[in-house]
Amino acid sequence: MNQTLVSYLSQYTFFDSLLALFGNNQGVLTFVIYLVFVLIIVGMCATIGGLGTYAERKISADLQLRIGPNRVGPYGLLQFLADGVKMITKEDVMPNSADKFLFYLAPLLALIGVFATLAVLPFSSGLAMADLNVGIFYLIAISSLVGVAVFLGGYASNSKWSMLGGLRGASQIISYEIPVTISILAITLIAGGMSFGTIVGAQKGSPINWFIFHNPFTFIGFFVYFIGALAETNRAPFDLPEAESELVSGYHTEYTGMRFGFFALAEYIEVFVVCGVGAALFLGGGNLPLPIEIDIIPVQLAQFAIFMTKALLLYYVVIWVRWTFPRLRVDQLMSICWKYLTPIAIFNLVGCAIWVVVFNGHSVAQILGGH
Amino acid sequence: MFIHILFILSATLTLAGAFGVLATKNIMHSCIFLLASLIGIAGLYATMGADFVAVTQIMVYVGGIVILMLFAVMLTGGKDFVSKAQNLLGLAPSMGNKFTYSMGLFVGLVFVLTNAKLLWSVAFSMSSNEVTEAYPSTVNELGHLLIKDHVLAFELSSVLLLGALVGAAIIARPRKQ
Amino acid sequence: MINLISYLLISLVLFFVGVTVMVARKNIVAILLGIELVLNAAALNFVAYSKFVTNNLDGHIFSLFIIVVAAAEAAVGLAIVIRFFQIKETVHIDEATSLRN
Numbered sequence: 237m238n239q240t241l242v243s244y245l246s247q248y249t250f251f252d253s254l255l256a257l258f259g260n261n262q263g264v265l266t267f268v269i270y271l272v273f274v275l276i277i278v279g280m281c282a283t284i285g286g287l288g289t290y291a292e293r294k295i296s297a298d299l300q301l302r303i304g305p306n307r308v309g310p311y312g313l314l315q316f317l318a319d320g321v322k323m324i325t326k327e328d329v330m331p332n333s334a335d336k337f338l339f340y341l342a343p344l345l346a347l348i349g350v351f352a353t354l355a356v357l358p359f360s361s362g363l364a365m366a367d368l369n370v371g372i373f374y375l376i377a378i379s380s381l382v383g384v385a386v387f388l389g390g391y392a393s394n395s396k397w398s399m400l401g402g403l404r405g406a407s408q409i410i411s412y413e414i415p416v417t418i419s420i421l422a423i424t425l426i427a428g429g430m431s432f433g434t435i436v437g438a439q440k441g442s443p444i445n446w447f448i449f450h451n452p453f454t455f456i457g458f459f460v461y462f463i464g465a466l467a468e469t470n471r472a473p474f475d476l477p478e479a480e481s482e483l484v485s486g487y488h489t490e491y492t493g494m495r496f497g498f499f500a501l502a503e504y505i506e507v508f509v510v511c512g513v514g515a516a517l518f519l520g521g522g523n524l525p526l527p528i529e530i531d532i533i534p535v536q537l538a539q540f541a542i543f544m545t546k547a548l549l550l551y552y553v554v555i556w557v558r559w560t561f562p563r564l565r566v567d568q569l570m571s572i573c574w575k576y577l578t579p580i581a582i583f584n585l586v587g588c589a590i591w592v593v594v595f596n597g598h599s600v601a602q603i604l605g606g607h
Numbered sequence: 608m609f610i611h612i613l614f615i616l617s618a619t620l621t622l623a624g625a626f627g628v629l630a631t632k633n634i635m636h637s638c639i640f641l642l643a644s645l646i647g648i649a650g651l652y653a654t655m656g657a658d659f660v661a662v663t664q665i666m667v668y669v670g671g672i673v674i675l676m677l678f679a680v681m682l683t684g685g686k687d688f689v690s691k692a693q694n695l696l697g698l699a700p701s702m703g704n705k706f707t708y709s710m711g712l713f714v715g716l717v718f719v720l721t722n723a724k725l726l727w728s729v730a731f732s733m734s735s736n737e738v739t740e741a742y743p744s745t746v747n748e749l750g751h752l753l754i755k756d757h758v759l760a761f762e763l764s765s766v767l768l769l770g771a772l773v774g775a776a777i778i779a780r781p782r783k784q
Numbered sequence: 785m786i787n788l789i790s791y792l793l794i795s796l797v798l799f800f801v802g803v804t805v806m807v808a809r810k811n812i813v814a815i816l817l818g819i820e821l822v823l824n825a826a827a828l829n830f831v832a833y834s835k836f837v838t839n840n841l842d843g844h845i846f847s848l849f850i851i852v853v854a855a856a857e858a859a860v861g862l863a864i865v866i867r868f869f870q871i872k873e874t875v876h877i878d879e880a881t882s883l884r885n
Contacts, residue, residue, distance in 0.1 A: 263608040369744035370662045377662050380670030625801040655835045660847050672858050679862040683869040764852045771856035775863035
């Protein structure tokens with residue numbers, strides 16, 4: 237069933253008192269609840285995006301034996317706000333022969349593609365904004381908008397560097413969607429549904445129930461998903477479209493100030509979304525390791541904290557990988573996708589399907605435990 | 608109430624996108640208006656409770672076909688394409704006489720009025736008190752149907768996609784000359 | 785009330801706009817855009833009938849197959865356009881006049 241935040245909250249008593257406050261007008265109350273939660277989630281994720289830039293600088297500094305930003309605020313925590321102010325006060329330059337409409341549209345499309353995926357992320361078992369029955373499928377579909385945005389950004393700048401960066405970026409994104417989608421398909425097969433509630437709910441209990449330990453195929457699938465998702469967000473060793481040394485910053489060369497800030501923000505939030513999806517699908521995101529069955533608000537908050545911890549741990553790994561590996565060339569990038577990741581992903585899918593049939597969907601731990 | 612709002616927004620986006628494809632001369636802009644129209648159609652599917660079809664529409668069209676069109680425009684020099692008789696107003700004087708023009712105007716008026724009446728009646732039938740039940744999901748049903756009743760079409764479409772893939776790669780490959 | 789007529793009217797307008805795009809544009813890729821609009825109008829029609837008239841999901845299945853076939857046909861059509869460009873150095877539809885070579 238499609239669940240939403242409002243239908244979850246309507247089981248509490250304070251909901252009726254809120255309803256009376258709005259004159260028994262359920263439509264308006266629904267709208268207000270969604271508005272408040274949208275503002276909370278967007279604000280939280282924008283802060284995570286901003287803190288991501290700070291975290292990147294600090295972690296890279298740590299890996300390179302230096303200190304990183306430590307002047308603005310305690311431990312340099314307010315550095316991202318200072319960066320934001322700097323970006324807003326910059327002059328908004330547009331190349332003379334650029335395509336005005338597409339130049340303005342590209343950063344907005346990137347942000348739309350990323351923020352629309354926040355609606356289905358399973359922050360906890362009740363506090364997901366909309367637990368769609370096609371949840372994970374919707375997320376993959378909407379993140380394809382970022383590919384279009386990268387292409388448009390490259391084209392609309394009307395410069396050779398940007399065009400090349402845009403073409404490479406878009407082709408990279410659409411190529412790596414394939415191993416990512418096939419890995420997610422394997423998980424859907426095992427969990428028995430595409431909704432995040434079903435998938436996270438199937439990993440209840442102790443950490444041995446996580447899908448990453450379910451069978452050897454999903455174990456490999458996690459790494460295929462992780463590498464593919466790194467490439468999809470134009471991140472880590474796959475950031476040729478925005479490489480500083482090869483393409484003079486690629487498809488966002490001609491963007492200044494806040495427009496560039498939109499592209500950067502979209503990238504950092506997309507990394508968070510991808511880490512959140514990885515945590516929810518493979519690492520049992522949001523499930524408490526204790527068998528608590530009562531459904532009260534503190535339990536929901538604990539689940540939220542656990543989900544964020546797992547997602548931010550994966551975020552740390554993403555940043556770590558970026559500053560560890562050298563950048564890949566374009567042909568190496570494409571050959572990794574088509575010659576290695578896609579066959580491995582297809583083999584995983586077939587293997588998971590056979591496993592589900594042969595062992596009736598039990599995990600390795602359940603079989604060893606005697607089922 | 609939200610169904611009505613979603614319907615009006617999606618319908619407006621769809622029709623505006625479709626007219627945008629028709630109206631702009633720049634082909635890159637036409638592709639982007641088509642993108643908007645396809646997203647609007649996905650929204651219309653969502654108002655009907657066809658959740659799987661809506662998400663498939665976004666995934667295939669937005670993530671695949673629009674990017675394919677954009678690449679094809681880039682590879683065929685389309686962005687610098689100039690044509691003399693490309694806008695409708697340029698074509699129209701050569702197309703007919705008073706009769707055709709008045710017929711065309713009449714048909715156009717009927718279209719605009721019926722669509723305006725449609726959107727207006729939907730807007731006025733909104734009441735903020737009714738809350739629609741959540742639609743039942745169609746995914747399980749579609750899965751059963753695809754494997755039991757329509758399995759032949761399913762398998763044939765996979766062969767069709769294989770043929771299209773191989774054919775497109777062969778037709779468009781660079782020739783050694 | 786949203787009923788069947790609403791969706792049929794929208795798909796009617798989409799169909800006619802798609803046909804006009806196919807007729808009135810001179811760039812071959814633009815003609816392919818018009819074809820996509822026409823196919824989407826038909827798919828919308830099918831799903832609308834499936835929801836309001838019958839109570840099975842055959843309309844959804846058919847729309848899924850329309851989407852699949854449209855994708856395959858767009859891919860092959862664009863490959864042909866690219867080959868055409870390699871030969872004739874333009875994508876103006878009036879250059880597609882000879883049936884050989």
